[in-house]
Amino acid sequence: MSDLTRLSAADLASRIASREVSAVEVATAHLDRIDAVDERVHAFLHVDREGALAAAAAVDRGEITGPLAGVPIAVKDVVTTKGLPTTAASKILEGWTPPYDATIVERLKAAGMPILGKTNMDEFAMGSSTEYSAYGPTNNPWDLGRIPGGSGGGSAAALAAYEAPLAIGTDTGGSIRQPGAVTGTVGAKPTYGGTSRYGLIAFSSSLDTPGPCGRTVEDTALLHAVIAGHDPRDSTSIPQPVPDVVAAARRGATGDLTGVKLGLVKEFAGDGSEPGVLAAFRESLEALVKLGAEVVEVSCPHFQYALPAYYLIAPSECSSNLARFDGVRYGLRSGDDGSRSLEEVMSLTRDEGFGPEVKRRIILGTYALSSGYYDAYYGQAQKVRTLITRDFQAAFEQVDVLVSPTTPFVAFPFGSRTSDPYQMYLADLFTIPTNLYGGPAISVPCGLSEGLPVGFQIMAPTLADDRMYRVAAALESAVGTFTPPAL
Amino acid sequence: MTTIALPSYEDATSRYETVIGLETHVELGTQTKMFCGCKTDFGAEPNTQVCPVCLALPGALPAMNGAAIEATIRIGLALNCDIAEWCRMARKNYFYPDMPKNFQTSQYDEPLCVDGHVDVVVDGKEYRIGIERVHIEEDTGKTLHVGGATGRIHGATESLVDYNRAGIPLVEIVTKPVPGLGELAPEVAKAYVAELRDIIRSLGVSDVRMEQGSLRCDVNTSLNKPGEEWGTRTETKNVNSLRSVERAVRSEVIRQAGVLDGGGKITQETRHFHEDRGDTSPGRSKETATDYRYFPEPDLVPIAPDPAWVAQLKSELPEKPSTKRARLREEWGISELDMQSVANAGAVELIEETIAAGASPAGARKWWMGELARRANELGIELSAAGATPAQVAALQKLVDEGKLNDKLARTVLEGVVAGEGDPAEVMAARGLEVVNDTGALTAAVDEAIAANPDIADKIRDGKVAAAGALVGAVMKTTRGQADAKTVRELILARLGVS
Numbered sequence: 001m002s003d004l005t006r007l008s009a010a011d012l013a014s015r016i017a018s019r020e021v022s023a024v025e026v027a028t029a030h031l032d033r034i035d036a037v038d039e040r041v042h043a044f045l046h047v048d049r050e051g052a053l054a055a056a057a058a059v060d061r062g063e064i065t066g067p068l069a070g071v072p073i074a075v076k077d078v079v080t081t082k083g084l085p086t087t088a089a090s091k092i093l094e095g096w097t098p099p100y101d102a103t104i105v106e107r108l109k110a111a112g113m114p115i116l117g118k119t120n121m122d123e124f125a126m127g128s129s130t131e132y133s134a135y136g137p138t139n140n141p142w143d144l145g146r147i148p149g150g151s152g153g154g155s156a157a158a159l160a161a162y163e164a165p166l167a168i169g170t171d172t173g174g175s176i177r178q179p180g181a182v183t184g185t186v187g188a189k190p191t192y193g194g195t196s197r198y199g200l201i202a203f204s205s206s207l208d209t210p211g212p213c214g215r216t217v218e219d220t221a222l223l224h225a226v227i228a229g230h231d232p233r234d235s236t237s238i239p240q241p242v243p244d245v246v247a248a249a250r251r252g253a254t255g256d257l258t259g260v261k262l263g264l265v266k267e268f269a270g271d272g273s274e275p276g277v278l279a280a281f282r283e284s285l286e287a288l289v290k291l292g293a294e295v296v297e298v299s300c301p302h303f304q305y306a307l308p309a310y311y312l313i314a315p316s317e318c319s320s321n322l323a324r325f326d327g328v329r330y331g332l333r334s335g336d337d338g339s340r341s342l343e344e345v346m347s348l349t350r351d352e353g354f355g356p357e358v359k360r361r362i363i364l365g366t367y368a369l370s371s372g373y374y375d376a377y378y379g380q381a382q383k384v385r386t387l388i389t390r391d392f393q394a395a396f397e398q399v400d401v402l403v404s405p406t407t408p409f410v411a412f413p414f415g416s417r418t419s420d421p422y423q424m425y426l427a428d429l430f431t432i433p434t435n436l437y438g439g440p441a442i443s444v445p446c447g448l449s450e451g452l453p454v455g456f457q458i459m460a461p462t463l464a465d466d467r468m469y470r471v472a473a474a475l476e477s478a479v480g481t482f483t484p485p486a487l
Numbered sequence: 488m489t490t491i492a493l494p495s496y497e498d499a500t501s502r503y504e505t506v507i508g509l510e511t512h513v514e515l516g517t518q519t520k521m522f523c524g525c526k527t528d529f530g531a532e533p534n535t536q537v538c539p540v541c542l543a544l545p546g547a548l549p550a551m552n553g554a555a556i557e558a559t560i561r562i563g564l565a566l567n568c569d570i571a572e573w574c575r576m577a578r579k580n581y582f583y584p585d586m587p588k589n590f591q592t593s594q595y596d597e598p599l600c601v602d603g604h605v606d607v608v609v610d611g612k613e614y615r616i617g618i619e620r621v622h623i624e625e626d627t628g629k630t631l632h633v634g635g636a637t638g639r640i641h642g643a644t645e646s647l648v649d650y651n652r653a654g655i656p657l658v659e660i661v662t663k664p665v666p667g668l669g670e671l672a673p674e675v676a677k678a679y680v681a682e683l684r685d686i687i688r689s690l691g692v693s694d695v696r697m698e699q700g701s702l703r704c705d706v707n708t709s710l711n712k713p714g715e716e717w718g719t720r721t722e723t724k725n726v727n728s729l730r731s732v733e734r735a736v737r738s739e740v741i742r743q744a745g746v747l748d749g750g751g752k753i754t755q756e757t758r759h760f761h762e763d764r765g766d767t768s769p770g771r772s773k774e775t776a777t778d779y780r781y782f783p784e785p786d787l788v789p790i791a792p793d794p795a796w797v798a799q800l801k802s803e804l805p806e807k808p809s810t811k812r813a814r815l816r817e818e819w820g821i822s823e824l825d826m827q828s829v830a831n832a833g834a835v836e837l838i839e840e841t842i843a844a845g846a847s848p849a850g851a852r853k854w855w856m857g858e859l860a861r862r863a864n865e866l867g868i869e870l871s872a873a874g875a876t877p878a879q880v881a882a883l884q885k886l887v888d889e890g891k892l893n894d895k896l897a898r899t900v901l902e903g904v905v906a907g908e909g910d911p912a913e914v915m916a917a918r919g920l921e922v923v924n925d926t927g928a929l930t931a932a933v934d935e936a937i938a939a940n941p942d943i944a945d946k947i948r949d950g951k952v953a954a955a956g957a958l959v960g961a962v963m964k965t966t967r968g969q970a971d972a973k974t975v976r977e978l979i980l981a982r983l984g985v986s
Binding site: 079080086088093096098099100102197198199200201202204205206232233234235236316317319320323324325326328329330338342343346366369370371374378 | 539542543544545546547548549550551578580582584587588589590644646648778780781782785786787788
């Protein structure tokens with residue numbers, strides 16, 4: 001039965017619907033696969049065999065039907081799951097079990113999707129390699145000595161290791177797309193506000209976007225359709241209807257891109273990327289041209305300021321969002337032995353509970369928001385954000401989508417970028433502008449460089465998520481999917 | 488510690504000018520909290536009106552309560568403010584255990600309402616108090632320090648937090664600095680808070696009860712010598728009644744004058760008002776105050792009230808309390824000064840409702856401004872909490888009008904009502920306080936009094952009618968006050984053949 005883990009979500013769903021296989025069989029196959037390989041991959045922080053099987057059984061009893069009913073899923077550990085531990089890969093939340101489901105988790109459950117467990121990540125989604133998880137890194141199934149990307153390395157690795165057919169990720173500066181790129185999987189960041197943040201443990205409120213991860217574009221679109229849509233509990237959730245991303249993916253899969261204009265971001269096309277990444281990207285671009293697409297070079301002059309602006313805005317918001325972790329109401333509490341004041345207990349808890357990258361960003365953000373520095377840092381970064389948004393808007397007057405490599409380099413070996421935070425931050429050089437703008441973007445595998453996957457990024461205007469799925473599916477139809485070596 | 492010689496208030500205000508400013512917090516009476524669906528009932532069991540949002544569980548997000556925005560706009564309009572067409576909430580970051588998120592969602596440089604005013608009348612003169620801003624924010628929880636010798640923070644062995652109040656919508660109303668009030672600063676401050684309370688109460692958006700904390704006031708005070716720049720101000724907190732507003736300003740003027748007289752400097756600080764002692768003591772110093780690191784709240788979309796809707800809210804505002812007072816003054820036939828004391832006592836609506844329940848204006852006013860006001864003052868509570876309802880006061884006055892109670896008995900009955908013994912008729916019956924109207928019994932008492940005081944009786948027979956008072960007193964004594972004095976007097980005169 002282990003070959004069930006090799007099937008696409010769409011395939012599994014139709015076999016379950018036709019009763020060719022049961023949802024319990026599908027869930028069991030994936031849980032067994034996790035048992036077999038996760039010791040080496042470490043994609044999961046928590047596996048819920050019992051819960052997943054119970055949810056699958058409900059589908060088998062015919063209680064829930066739908067496009068993905070019975071298809072199991074892995075959920076990034078930064079999203080709350082009622083009764084299932086949720087730690088955001090931080091020691092400060094060790095052992096915390098939420099009393100409520102995130103909106104997107106409610107939607108997964110309503111769609112009959114058994115939750116296999118919670119996936120590893122960089123602590124509080126801050127990082128690009130999962131090396132900042134308090135519970136140890138996830139290993140890339142393509143090469144266990146290399147990083148699986150981050151922050152959502154666990155979700156991406158679970159897909160690449162066939163532990164799950166679908167996964168939930170969250171993308172603040174590239175945390176869905178960059179792991180997708182370096183694991184040869186698909187990851188989509190929806191339009192900001194298109195997917196509810198309610199129940200997503202906040203890193204940077206104005207940037208955080210939950211989204212779907214899959215091994216194929218169609219699977220990813222199917223999951224997108226399940227989780228997206230307005231949620232009154234999230235004030236920033238958008239009320240507009242969700243574009244039909246599944247239809248767009250299927251249309252793109254026909255391989256016809258006649259009349260579609262691809263904008264090649266001049267600033268991202270040259271320096272900074274590894275030669276192998278650039279080569280795979282350019283070949284893919286040619287493949288798209290063969291499908292009828294037209295390539296137009298566009299300039300986005302302010303993209304070069306995206307990284308510094310991001311590293312002021314995101315840490316500023318994080319310094320405030322993470323203030324609630326003080327040991328008073330939940331999670332870790334350190335030093336409360338009666339000898340210390342409340343303030344000391346709070347301070348000790350945060351000192352012991354947060355890891356180095358989280359502390360770095362809290363300090364950075366606290367500084368940037370401080371009286372006397374606010375205008376020069378946070379205020380200035382917001383202005384840059386506006387300029388980047390204008391760059392996007394101007395570009396989308398000329399082209400339908402923008403394209404770039406997803407990340408400048410393939411999966412790197414563990415420890416190679418942790419000593420210099422800036423080298424780590426560069427992993428998100430191409431993904432961050434989209435977050436600042438708020439539009440949707442997707443990473444699709446487009447080739448290999450020295451045996452490691454390369455991702456192709458497609459960025460679309462806000463609310464035009466369907467457009468990127470069409471181009472992504474067309475690219476997939478041209479270059480195929482990529483299978484890692486057997487574990 | 489050196490003691491500073493304190494001048495008298497009159498002395499202080501003869502040498503220094505006062506600038507005051509008030510920050511008032513009003514808890515809105517919305518059904519649910521500001522950012523979640525939790526109830527807002529006062530006095531519920533601790534931590535029973537909480538959810539992931541107001542406990543700030545990881546992942547929870549705020550969603551704005553539209554009723555709170557509407558109430559804030561209505562307050563702004565009633566205070567003659569301009570309403571922002573677009574504004575944002577802001578995060579005020581500081582760590583405190585009664586604040587679940589360790590930031591308060593408030594407003595910073597983009598308040599919802601700006602630049603208004605309130606006119607108050609003190610001693611027949613009108614003063615305009617400028618309103619700097621009115622903004623919306625959320626309340627915090629309440630921390631209780633238990634154990635230890637003193638029960639105060641430092642001696643406590645445990646700290647308990649009740650989050651029921653966390654997230655209740657709070658409106659902050661900030662005045663512009665008010666100079667030039669002279670020695671009337673305390674009275675004007677009090678009149679302003681009273682006026683504000685009446686305005687907000689008339690809008691029906693809060694019960695504005697100072698004793699329950701749904702209206703809380705911080706008073707800023709500074710002194711300067713005439714012709715010099717304004718002095719350093721202090722902010723007095725824990726001012727929990729109208730009377731305390733007045734006392735807090737007065738005591739701070741005296742204290743600051745004492746410091747300045749002695750060549751000292753005023754420290755910019757928060758001070759704590761002590762209801763029992765009537766003075767203030769220092770709280771945290773502003774010099775070491777937290778940098779709140781305000782920034783626009785990214786979890787909430789901006790507030791952009793439709794100008795047409797705002798115009799509609801404006802057109803639907805209720806009659807202004809000051810206009811209403813002028814109208815009622817006419818109807819009740821009382822002087823402006825009397826009306827002011829009614830307003831300052833918070834008795835306008837109570838008297839109005841008592842009249843609506845059947846009492847005469849004079850009768851209604853007598854009880855609220857007399858017995859009940861005295862009681863409220865003594866206990867330091869709001870008049871509405873003095874223990875009687877307008878319907879009960881109207882019923883009491885009716886018994887007096889019907890001759891069933893005289894003034895003295897009615898006061899005793901009111902005591903019973905206030906003590907929770909029931910409505911006036913019930914108290915009267917239960918305590919056996921009805922006026923003795925049985926002429927037979929009264930006649931016997933009168934005859935007894937005449938017989939016991941033949942000298943006085945003779946004087947009356949001789950035409951010295953004024954002497955009847957002594958006999959009335961004697962009858963009242965034997966009937967333990969339950970007789971109607973007027974009836975007794977008539978009866979005495981009749982028995983003695985002089986009527």
